[in-house]
Amino acid sequence: MKINERIVYTCEYCNKHYFRKDFAAKHEKCCIKNPDNFKACTNCLLLEYIDYKYYTDSYGIDSEVNTHCFRCKATKQLMYPLLVERKGYAEKYPDQFEEQIKMPKDCSNALYPVSLTIEDLILDIKL
Numbered sequence: 001m002k003i004n005e006r007i008v009y010t011c012e013y014c015n016k017h018y019f020r021k022d023f024a025a026k027h028e029k030c031c032i033k034n035p036d037n038f039k040a041c042t043n044c045l046l047l048e049y050i051d052y053k054y055y056t057d058s059y060g061i062d063s064e065v066n067t068h069c070f071r072c073k074a075t076k077q078l079m080y081p082l083l084v085e086r087k088g089y090a091e092k093y094p095d096q097f098e099e100q101i102k103m104p105k106d107c108s109n110a111l112y113p114v115s116l117t118i119e120d121l122i123l124d125i126k127l
């Protein structure tokens with residue numbers, strides 16, 4: 001019989017397993033269940049994904065670029081997602097993210113979907 005014992009690294013937030021410590025550490029930093037990665041915009045009904053146009057002269061030629069970004073329906077603020085923040089793209093490509101801010105951790109306008117419980121549904125049937 002052959003027995004292999006290995007060290008397994010487990011994500012503190014989602015319990016995903018890794019055999020390599022550096023992969024586990026990289027995952028934990030980006031894990032969607034890591035509280036550091038929480039944004040008030042996540043699941044907010046007021047967040048929309050819109051077409052976005054910006055102008056750049058990065059190659060010495062003025063050009064118009066069509067892309068997308070997020071916008072809050074309440075404040076009309078344009079925003080970029082966590083990935084852009086984490087990778088530093090807003091600083092690296094200022095033309096593209098000039099009018100945008102990072103998504104906030106707290107927001108007084110946030111509107112989340114109401115999650116119904118089975119008791120809510122039963123009550124609804126009785127009424």
Ligand SMILES: [Zn+2]
Binds near residue numbers: 012016
């Ligand atoms: Zn995880």
